[in-house]
Amino acid sequence: MEVHSKMSVKIFQFNGCNKCFHETILLKKESSLDIELISNPAEWKESKIDTAILTGYLMPEDKDTLFKIEKSAEKVIAYGDCTTMGGLFGLSNQRGSNITPISKVLPNSININGCLAEIEELTASLKGEEKQKLRLLCKVCKRRSTCEYLDAVHRQIDPLENEESCFNDLGFQCNGYIATECKERCVDYGTPCRGCKPLVERPGIRMLGMFGTLMGNVEVATEASKYGATDKLADEDDDMTESLPDIVGNFFRFTLPTSGLPPGRINSTGSIIEDVFTGRPIEELPLITGLLGGDNSISMTLSIIEAYEKGVGIEVSEETLKIRKDLRALEQELKAAVDAQDVDKYEEITGKIRKVAGNMNLSNVFFGGFKTPIEGNDNFEDYKSQVFDVVEGSYKNGLIEFNLDPKGIITEIKIKEGI
Template sequence: MAVEVKVFQFNGCNKCFTESILLKLDSEDKVTYIENPKGWKEEKTDIAVITGYLLPEDGKILESITKNSKKVIGYGDCVTMGGIFALANQNGHKITPLKEFIDNASSINGCLGEIMELNQEIKGKSPVKLKGLCTVCKRKSTCDYMEAVHRQIEFEESDVCFNDLGYQCNGFVAQECKERCIDYDAPCRGCKPMVARSGIRMLGMFGTLMGNIEVATEHSVKGATDKLADEDDDITRSVPDVLGNFFRFTLPTSGLPQGRIPSTGSVLEDVFTGRLIEELPLIAGLLAGNKSISLVLNILEAYETGTKMEVGSCTKKIRKHLRKLEGDLGKATESQDAQQYKEITEKIRKIAGNMNLSNLFFGGFRSKITEYDNFDEYKAHPFDVVEGSYAHGCVEYKIDSDGKVTDFKIKEEAL
């Protein structure tokens, strides 16, 4: 039986909002899109789908939506758990999960949210039972203690589990998902957790695997017997951004207190500040909606140009094609042409790996685009961290000697 569905876009990235255009394919449901919930004239509906992150001041609108809907569904991490934007809560922001406004709302986690799951929830069907991500990963774990922790500024071709090699991967606590960053040599950051407080659980598991790594334990002048994190040691130097890597999507549901770091005044800029240079393309691919390709490439090209990193002609050609596809995607979403949107996103996925653009990296791409390519023509490569300021297009940022972002500016009107 056909139902009436209203999709509401609140704050931040519109990627899940635009993905819901696919609801129009092979469906008799009447789907309406509300890009400005504050200007919405109250109307009854069967299903209300909420996308984008939420703030306390959105409570009244959500109350009105609930009153006029038979069922409310949160679609995507930003609305269900706070998502990537909630990293700004370290700076005093109050990005809030939907359940704190509507306790009986349904939740579809994921960044990006999966359209098949949304369709099933709308139809009232039982959700498909998802496997743990590790069970579908091509890499295999030994569960041995690691000898060192590594950052993703270096690569190691292997079929061994990222964690065993010393690269933190949150697949231990995640469910399988459509985006599958792990298929493109990008460790999982846990957008689809399979346990509560997944960041805490992953931190404990990764800490256990670090059992062989030396830590500082000498007593302090105050008589303490454990100086872990009081002084730098091999662990703290290797994991310089615990918040951004372990709690990337789940900070408001983690149980951690609200942060007190001074805000830049911009949620988006606060998200990037404190992150690691090698994580910037992965983060940018998550939060700029239809402009994600431009943002990722501007971040990459800023650093490549500033450090005189060699970028091959093949890489430049592929990137140029991606920018064109981004323009086509914008036209498809503006016209709400579901078939065209599907075709264009399939082309983007073929090159970028997924709609989070996990295959894009400094100097090139993480994995082969097609089987018979000469991968050396566009392969990403290890790079050195160079302290400095970098700018290109709509972005400008500074990193310190550890490769941590100390300042990030973005022309949000360009997104």
């Protein structure tokens, strides 16, 4: 009887959020794989392996370790946006960081985009299966676009007031035009796509051009030159700049290091994660913490939301508080499942989180409650989220504190360890 040896697979977590790293626990269901998780790649003792999987964002100082891994592995797979394109942490390049996409170090790696990256794609790649052709997100979204000119752009909407029209048609910027379908499907939970799985090259530039075209009727202040041309934006604010205060964060959320844009020259806060948040609008914070919070994504997201709710007096129902308490408990159970490498428990707990939060990005979680109804919770009005007013001020909740300017933009944020 012929005996086939198992494929040797080593999974290396580099920097930042560990959600993709933890997701690879599901590979243990594959009996043909010999899995080893390595949380400190720099200390790995070099040995021959069949496949190396890389997760987390990369820095220039990781190059030697990456070359060592490439030399030892028959195949290298970059798993998740942080590794493939810089991901959310790449937004810190706006303030002078040098988050480095894998293509600049190991151009021959196999790249699996996504935030959260999909375990099904990774499994198929390990098995050598042909890569599935993914559809444009707009093709699978229940909302439909007319691409008509907009009269206004909105930073917040109630997603259930109109469930048929494309977010972009409603003036609520969504990057679905340039993205493929994905497992997380943020758009199903009242949250616009920010393009974690791009369909095209330079997606941020293209989406900016497309949405800019739609804004043809939106007022923008310009100054005429002596020749009469409106070739310069005026100094005063206008409808366009007020409604899109964070072009980089919205259009280049996952792809800034691969965008071709020059490095940012804004002074760093001294912390990569704080650089990611600084300059972002308050309403975008839950969409960011849910993505990069790693082990603490639920508690970090809820802490930021609750700091603002408390500071401005947003009323929160008892039902919402109960659901949030349950989510925090699930976060602790998930940590225990990861620590124990319990695949069945991991699947069970992530399934429960998805049922409440929409997905592992927590797209259904927002200020005041939840954006869409939760299965099994009948009275949606008891825990529905709110469109809220922006209020300048300082806000604090436990180990998180932040300051907002009059436009609701983060000017300073401190996120302490242990949240």
